[in-house]
Amino acid sequence: MSTAAAEIHPTAIVSPSAKIGAGTVVGPYSIIGPDVVIGEGNRVGPHVVVEGHTKIGNGNTIFQFASVGAAPQDLKYRGEPSELIIGNGNIIRECVTLQPGTSGGGMITRIGDGNLFMANTHVGHDSIVGDRCVFANSAALAGHVTVGNGVIVGGLSGIHQFVRLGDVAMIGAGAMVAQDIPPFCMAQGDRATVQGLNRIGLERNGCSKDEFAVLREVYRTVFTSSAVEVKGRVFKDRVSYALGLCGESPKALAFLDFLRSSERGIAAHHSQGGE
Numbered sequence: 001m002s003t004a005a006a007e008i009h010p011t012a013i014v015s016p017s018a019k020i021g022a023g024t025v026v027g028p029y030s031i032i033g034p035d036v037v038i039g040e041g042n043r044v045g046p047h048v049v050v051e052g053h054t055k056i057g058n059g060n061t062i063f064q065f066a067s068v069g070a071a072p073q074d075l076k077y078r079g080e081p082s083e084l085i086i087g088n089g090n091i092i093r094e095c096v097t098l099q100p101g102t103s104g105g106g107m108i109t110r111i112g113d114g115n116l117f118m119a120n121t122h123v124g125h126d127s128i129v130g131d132r133c134v135f136a137n138s139a140a141l142a143g144h145v146t147v148g149n150g151v152i153v154g155g156l157s158g159i160h161q162f163v164r165l166g167d168v169a170m171i172g173a174g175a176m177v178a179q180d181i182p183p184f185c186m187a188q189g190d191r192a193t194v195q196g197l198n199r200i201g202l203e204r205n206g207c208s209k210d211e212f213a214v215l216r217e218v219y220r221t222v223f224t225s226s227a228v229e230v231k232g233r234v235f236k237d238r239v240s241y242a243l244g245l246c247g248e249s250p251k252a253l254a255f256l257d258f259l260r261s262s263e264r265g266i267a268a269h270h271s272q273g274g275e
Helices: 199-204 209-223 235-243 250-261
Strands: 053-056 083-086 108-111 185-188 193-197
Touching: 193 199, 193 209, 199 209, 209 235, 209 250, 235 250
Parallel strands: 053 083, 083 108
Antiparallel strands: 185 193
16 A cells, blocks of 8 residues: 555555555545545545545545445446546535446546535536536536536536536526536526526636627527527527627637537526526
């Protein structure tokens, strides 16, 4: 076992082949499996189980009773050596479940940096989570979900398999999300509908007033406009027309690129939504 000056509580069970970096603390009664690699400066609390082919970066905090890297909840899983890869600076609270990939989804579940997983949240197999996301209590991602950067998912929300949540999207508490939510948008309800642009989230992520104005015009053109140029046009034609309004706005272009690349379909727009 390579522990490199890690602090291992005497009641913890750590496999001899596990690798644990300098400054990492492993609390009482925790279990670290044989194929686990944990970087430097992590805190693994009491009664945590880290197993499978799991790689954890630096500076993460894992609270008690979390299950990290256990076999995915997929009846097609046959013990293949799929991976769970976790970045740096994440906070993983009580009873969180993070599970590895499967042969049907690329063999990897990947989590970025600086995310907060509140108590009882779940990340299913083959999901991809970006950076700086917040998952409130009991939010759940089914398998093959892709989450961008800076996304907030409200408590008790459920995200369907293969759904994508774009950058800086905000999902209201209790939402059931069955189709893609575009970047920079708010969504809520069962089944979740797009409610408007996430103005506060955009401001917090450095969006200027000028860029917001372009994004709002593009959003309205796609979802709400009754102008003669787009009236009666189908969704994909509205998106094509809106491309001419973007100029060089990276956020507006990213918004439309997301819409054009959707395979599952975009969530419907709420008829009385904002923007």
